[in-house]
Amino acid sequence: MVETTGGEPDDGAAEVLDRPLPDGVRRRVVQIVSDGFGGLTIGELPTQLRQFARFAPNRRAKFAGNAMASALETDPLFRQRIAEKLREAQSELTGALDSGAPPPAADPLDVAAAAYVLRPAGWVKLVAAAGEEALRADAERADEESRAELERLRQELAEARGHTKAETERLRTELESAKKEAESLHRKLRGALSDVKRGEAAVRKLQAETDTARAEGQAQLSAAESEARRLKARLGEAEAALEATRRAAREGRSVEDMRVRLLLDTVLEATQGLRRELALPPVSVRPAETVDAVEPGRMTPKDIAARALSENDPAILDQLLALPQAHLVVDGYNVTKTGYPQMPLEKQRLRLLGQLSQLAAQTGAEVTCVFDGAELAAPVLLAPPRGVRVLFSKPGVTADELIRQLVRAEPPGRPVIVVSTDREVADGIAKAGARPVASVVLLKRFSHG
Numbered sequence: 001m002v003e004t005t006g007g008e009p010d011d012g013a014a015e016v017l018d019r020p021l022p023d024g025v026r027r028r029v030v031q032i033v034s035d036g037f038g039g040l041t042i043g044e045l046p047t048q049l050r051q052f053a054r055f056a057p058n059r060r061a062k063f064a065g066n067a068m069a070s071a072l073e074t075d076p077l078f079r080q081r082i083a084e085k086l087r088e089a090q091s092e093l094t095g096a097l098d099s100g101a102p103p104p105a106a107d108p109l110d111v112a113a114a115a116y117v118l119r120p121a122g123w124v125k126l127v128a129a130a131g132e133e134a135l136r137a138d139a140e141r142a143d144e145e146s147r148a149e150l151e152r153l154r155q156e157l158a159e160a161r162g163h164t165k166a167e168t169e170r171l172r173t174e175l176e177s178a179k180k181e182a183e184s185l186h187r188k189l190r191g192a193l194s195d196v197k198r199g200e201a202a203v204r205k206l207q208a209e210t211d212t213a214r215a216e217g218q219a220q221l222s223a224a225e226s227e228a229r230r231l232k233a234r235l236g237e238a239e240a241a242l243e244a245t246r247r248a249a250r251e252g253r254s255v256e257d258m259r260v261r262l263l264l265d266t267v268l269e270a271t272q273g274l275r276r277e278l279a280l281p282p283v284s285v286r287p288a289e290t291v292d293a294v295e296p297g298r299m300t301p302k303d304i305a306a307r308a309l310s311e312n313d314p315a316i317l318d319q320l321l322a323l324p325q326a327h328l329v330v331d332g333y334n335v336t337k338t339g340y341p342q343m344p345l346e347k348q349r350l351r352l353l354g355q356l357s358q359l360a361a362q363t364g365a366e367v368t369c370v371f372d373g374a375e376l377a378a379p380v381l382l383a384p385p386r387g388v389r390v391l392f393s394k395p396g397v398t399a400d401e402l403i404r405q406l407v408r409a410e411p412p413g414r415p416v417i418v419v420s421t422d423r424e425v426a427d428g429i430a431k432a433g434a435r436p437v438a439s440v441v442l443l444k445r446f447s448h449g
Helices: 023-037 047-052 057-063 065-074 076-089 091-098 108-118 123-251 255-278 301-306 314-321 332-339 345-363 399-409 423-431 439-447
Strands: 327-331 366-371 388-392 416-419 435-437
Touching (some): 023 076, 047 065, 057 065, 076 108, 314 345, 314 435, 314 439, 332 345, 399 416
Parallel strands (some): 327 366, 366 388
16 A cells, blocks of 8 residues: 655655565565675664674675664665665666666566665555565465475375285285185194094093903803802792792783783873873863864954954064063164154153053063164263163164164074164164064054053
């Protein structure tokens, strides 16, 4: 912005720079002052600059830069002397500035610095234009550096990817080699175990043969010793049998009849004792009563057709919950937003949990209700009702994933019923062996009590 005093000619002396001098222009100005500094006597220098009179130009610009710039701005006479030295050193540039036509090919920073010293008409515009040009040049330079850095990073990324790919291939090769070596070791281990087992079997066989031979020898010795006693006993038995045969003949019964009768009595007494011990009731069902048919006055064809329940019939849920050790898993928000979405989330949870508590008390089934933790702004202070387990999913885990984890945690064969309308959830848990039930079925079950 240029300010001029009223009534004075616009020769540039009254113009004022309303912004800080750009850094590039300031460095050129300090260099101009440092170059003209050496051509002035001690008396022509401002008081604050006289201590730097014997400095070399480079040291003078380095250590007295701020002082020279301040003196140039506040001391018009010093500025005029520096301007005269500049005209002597750069007559062509200063002449062009005095004529109001700066050379187009000149460096904008040199033109601005010279205009700042000479103060021709419009020098503020030249300084401002040089500052903008310097900023534009810095921006372009920064852009070029950014592009170069981006290209370098791309090259490094490509190299890193290539290195990663090569490293991955190397590790894959090592893994395959390790797998093959492990398989070979496993085969050798299995072979060694088989050899050990065969050796143990041979030892056991030899031990058994030894024990058998020892037992046979002892048996033969015992048999030889007892043979005489046995013959004597058999003689006594023969005599006793003869006497018993004579008595049985007299009584009209044979020995074999007595043995059969004794065996039959033994079996009957054992059967009666087993029945008393097991407390078995008399047989009340006959084989003919196990055949499925329609008896007169008990069931009609319409009743038989009604036994096939619809998927949306709440009675199917009662049938599933009546199975032994049934586990009911409920997708909480899926049910509440299907049945009463207009209620706040807190009231939705309380209403659903109260209904599930009643259902658990009626059926005796295990009940777990899962809510999505992403819906929570803060931890929920909730006391789970009796018979209902309440779970919230962790951050980063959806309620659907938590339900699938619960299903996978159950042992195969246990009845698990999952209530959710989400088709993805239903398909996933069905593959895991659970039984999906739509949310509307549970809501109908609540309404029927």
